[in-house]
Amino acid sequence: MARYFFDSGDRYDVMKDEIGVECNGIEDARRAGIEGLMDLTREFLRDVDGQQLFVEIRDESGDKLAKLTLSLQTQPVIKDLGRSHYAKPNPSKRNMAGR
Amino acid sequence: MAHVSSSNVFIRKLQNISDLTQSDIAVLESIPLQKREYRANQDLVREGDRPTHSFVVLDGMVGSTKLTGEGKRQITSFFVPGDLPDLHGLHLSVMDCTFSPLTSARLGFMRHDALRAICNQHASISTVFWRSTLIDAAIYREWVTNVGRRDGYTRMAHILCELIVRLRSVGRIEDHVAELPITQSALGDALGLSAVHVNRLLQELRRDGLISTVGSRFHAVDWTGLVRAGDFQATYLHQRTEQA
Numbered sequence A: 001m002a003r004y005f006f007d008s009g010d011r012y013d014v015m016k017d018e019i020g021v022e023c024n025g026i027e028d029a030r031r032a033g034i035e036g037l038m039d040l041t042r043e044f045l046r047d048v049d050g051q052q053l054f055v056e057i058r059d060e061s062g063d064k065l066a067k068l069t070l071s072l073q074t075q076p077v078i079k080d081l082g083r084s085h086y087a088k089p090n091p092s093k094r095n096m097a098g099r
Numbered sequence B: 001m002a003h004v005s006s007s008n009v010f011i012r013k014l015q016n017i018s019d020l021t022q023s024d025i026a027v028l029e030s031i032p033l034q035k036r037e038y039r040a041n042q043d044l045v046r047e048g049d050r051p052t053h054s055f056v057v058l059d060g061m062v063g064s065t066k067l068t069g070e071g072k073r074q075i076t077s078f079f080v081p082g083d084l085p086d087l088h089g090l091h092l093s094v095m096d097c098t099f100s101p102l103t104s105a106r107l108g109f110m111r112h113d114a115l116r117a118i119c120n121q122h123a124s125i126s127t128v129f130w131r132s133t134l135i136d137a138a139i140y141r142e143w144v145t146n147v148g149r150r151d152g153y154t155r156m157a158h159i160l161c162e163l164i165v166r167l168r169s170v171g172r173i174e175d176h177v178a179e180l181p182i183t184q185s186a187l188g189d190a191l192g193l194s195a196v197h198v199n200r201l202l203q204e205l206r207r208d209g210l211i212s213t214v215g216s217r218f219h220a221v222d223w224t225g226l227v228r229a230g231d232f233q234a235t236y237l238h239q240r241t242e243q244a
Helices: A026-044 B006-017 B022-029 B112-121 B123-149 B152-169 B184-191 B195-207 B223-229
Strands: A002-009 A021-023 A052-058 A064-071 B034-038 B053-059 B062-067 B073-079 B098-101 B105-111 B177-179 B212-214 B217-219
Touching: A002 A026, A002 B195, A021 A026, A021 B195, A026 A052, A026 A064, A026 B152, A026 B195, B006 B022, B006 B053, B006 B123, B022 B123, B053 B112, B062 B184, B073 B123, B073 B152, B073 B184, B105 B112, B112 B123, B123 B152, B152 B177, B152 B184, B152 B195, B152 B223, B184 B195, B195 B212
Parallel strands: none
Antiparallel strands: A002 A021, A002 A052, A052 A064, B034 B105, B053 B105, B062 B073, B062 B098, B177 B217, B212 B217
């Protein structure tokens, strides 16, 4: 077992991991990172086109091992009248930076 | 530290949730306890078992746990000193969950036939045991809501608030400082979150000035803030006096 660090966030707000998580090698750390990214997505993905969420894995010596990124691309739906029915991006009150 | 002696801790717990008379206390004190020590994660009662005893937590922390078909563990509730986690075993003969110590723990086992005899003789003891299992059920209801509907940050703050109130009510902590040697992965299993996200949430709570941690020592530096962040109201714990 070794300690890996998982920085996470989006382009506006990064939480630098100062505690770390014990993992059984790099593959296990990668799996843990993906699970972390899934939780991060559930909590922080908003209807904001281009939003990118990531988890970046470092080892104990600070070397970056992997960066897992997920991004949202939305395409406007054009209805008969030619209007887009997509609302303007509306940053939620619980966005990453401002809770 | 207002450390309550181990054998008395379950009487104190029952006093917190009901009005015990001196004679009730004498009866409870007369129940023989077979004390045993456990290491963390050493299963003490398994799903499918037909236990002949119920236990009281004397020291440490115990979790009730369930495994999914693919082997994922959900911790469905925490139990702290004074709690009687498997009192339902008195009436439901086959265990429907597993109990595992989440830290090293000391437990006191009480024979079911002795408990039954006491309940038959003393309606007041029977009532207080019933009340205790009803409150356990209220805690399970709160946990379903917590894990199912609150976001991770609120969920984590909520569970920390609950632990602090419960530990304080049996005199195991003061000033919102608790020794909580639970692993991140156990917290994750209780919250239905990954270890990486649990790790992030603890650091968010720390960054927001609600908690501080040194090793396994955990301090709710801003109790009011933590209660607000955790959407926490202690009503479901049904304690006679609000201790926090």
